[in-house]
Amino acid sequence: MTRDIYALEIPRENLSASAGHHPAIVLISSVIYALAATASTNAYSLLTASLLPVSLVKRVKLSALAKLNLVNAVMILTLALTWPTPAGRGLYPEVKAGLIMGVIISLRVNMIYIAFSAMVYPLGIGGMYEALCFMRVPENLRVMMIMTLRGINILRERYESAIISVRLRAPNIRGVMRLKIFAAMMGNVLLQSLERSENMMKAVKCRGGFSGFMQCGTHAVKFGDVVYVMCFAFYGIIIAVMNYA
Amino acid sequence: MHISEGILSGGVLALGWAGTVAGVSYGLKKTNPDRIIQTALISSAFFLASLVNIRIGPSSTHMTLLAPMGLILGHAVFPAVFTALLLQALLFGFGGILVLGVNTFVMASASLAVYVIFGRAIRESSGRTRVIVLSFMAGAFAVIIAAVIAGMFLIMTDSDFAGAVKILLIAHIPVAIVEGAVTSFLVIWLKRSVPEFLS
Numbered sequence: 001m002t003r004d005i006y007a008l009e010i011p012r013e014n015l016s017a018s019a020g021h022h023p024a025i026v027l028i029s030s031v032i033y034a035l036a037a038t039a040s041t042n043a044y045s046l047l048t049a050s051l052l053p054v055s056l057v058k059r060v061k062l063s064a065l066a067k068l069n070l071v072n073a074v075m076i077l078t079l080a081l082t083w084p085t086p087a088g089r090g091l092y093p094e095v096k097a098g099l100i101m102g103v104i105i106s107l108r109v110n111m112i113y114i115a116f117s118a119m120v121y122p123l124g125i126g127g128m129y130e131a132l133c134f135m136r137v138p139e140n141l142r143v144m145m146i147m148t149l150r151g152i153n154i155l156r157e158r159y160e161s162a163i164i165s166v167r168l169r170a171p172n173i174r175g176v177m178r179l180k181i182f183a184a185m186m187g188n189v190l191l192q193s194l195e196r197s198e199n200m201m202k203a204v205k206c207r208g209g210f211s212g213f214m215q216c217g218t219h220a221v222k223f224g225d226v227v228y229v230m231c232f233a234f235y236g237i238i239i240a241v242m243n244y245a
Numbered sequence: 246m247h248i249s250e251g252i253l254s255g256g257v258l259a260l261g262w263a264g265t266v267a268g269v270s271y272g273l274k275k276t277n278p279d280r281i282i283q284t285a286l287i288s289s290a291f292f293l294a295s296l297v298n299i300r301i302g303p304s305s306t307h308m309t310l311l312a313p314m315g316l317i318l319g320h321a322v323f324p325a326v327f328t329a330l331l332l333q334a335l336l337f338g339f340g341g342i343l344v345l346g347v348n349t350f351v352m353a354s355a356s357l358a359v360y361v362i363f364g365r366a367i368r369e370s371s372g373r374t375r376v377i378v379l380s381f382m383a384g385a386f387a388v389i390i391a392a393v394i395a396g397m398f399l400i401m402t403d404s405d406f407a408g409a410v411k412i413l414l415i416a417h418i419p420v421a422i423v424e425g426a427v428t429s430f431l432v433i434w435l436k437r438s439v440p441e442f443l444s
Contacts, residue, residue: 034251035255037251064338081408084408141273147286154286155286163297179430193283193289
């Protein structure tokens with residue numbers, strides 16, 4: 001388990017659909033699934049690929065799924081009106097090809113979103129850090145990820161107070177002035193982030209620099225993890241076979 | 246600006262990841278380890294700023310702030326955008342993991358292009374009007390370039406996306422104008438208050 005200074009550890013039992021498995025294995029497995037789902041173009045492969053998301057959909061927020069499908073609806077409409085056919089562009093019957101393409105893409109978007117939402121996103125930052133460690137991602141990048149997260153928490157308060165003061169002082173500003181105030185607000189937060197980062201860097205240096213700043217997890221890949229990823233590989237192969245059969 | 250999961254083909258996704266890995270490696274190599282925290286905090290400031298909803302007329306928009314990111318972070322923009330988009334996917338479910346390589350490449354390469362093309366000119370300009378014009382061009386250019394690169398990825402997946410790409414480009418014109426205005430205001434503010442930020 002990672003031993004970091006911001007207590008980003010997550011208990012294994014919270015890993016939801018991937019409980020107990022190494023985060024890197026979960027990430028790799030879901031990427032295998034997503035790749036297979038992305039390549040699905042016919043009804044058989046889409047149906048096969050939909051088995052996993054159907055079993056996981058209970059773990060996903062329906063409001064998020066609804067927002068996603070709102071965007072999908074715009075995409076379907078755009079493709080329906082722009083997809084070329086031998087007869088040219090335009091409305092019905094040419095609209096049919098674009099409509100079908102849009103629906104296929106929407107199905108894929110939903111399937112992959114559900115799979116990632118139920119499997120990868122619950123890993124959180126701690127799990128993702130461990131997965132990146134496993135994949136030998138450079139320490140500088142991992143530190144940057146953790147520090148960015150820390151910065152988001154620190155600077156969020158600054159933005160919130162800046163937005164409140166703008167609302168109180170000038171509630172009815174319009175047009176270009178609104179953009180000007182946004183730019184000044186951002187400039188202030190950037191300045192504060194510069195000062196804060198200098199102090200943080202001094203603190204890190206006082207503690208011996210980045211070396212071993214955050215240690216990688218000690219979890220080894222177990223036999224169960226290998227079986228898990230193999231199952232996903234097999235599932236991916238079945239989806240691909242259904243697609244090309 | 247985000248391309249969703251499930252749209253791009255495997256080959257195009259691989260191409261995006263290859264470009265992102267190269268860009269991130271180059272960015273990390275060029276970034277002084279002492280500036281890692283600074284880069285991370287500036288990246289968080291941009292991340293949060295991009296979540297602020299600005300009401301313009303009957304509609305509202307979120308800024309991408311690609312040009313200011315490029316002008317301030319320079320070569321470090323690739324790792325900064327990568328971490329920001331990864332966190333965005335993990336915290337809010339925006340974008341995605343599989344398409345992270347393509348989305349990073351789209352945004353970071355536009356920012357880097359702004360840094361390479363406009364960075365020096367903006368730093369060395371002293372006249373207010375000249376800085377405003379250059380920054381406006383940089384802000385608008387970043388959005389258009391990002392949309393063009395995103396469109397190229399879509400067309401590489403399937404040339405039949407060409408019609409949708411045209412609509413994508415047209416839809417980004419007003420965004421480019423707003424981004425250009427915000428970039429010029431921000432650059433003017435930075436040049437007056439903290440000029441070392443742009444160096």
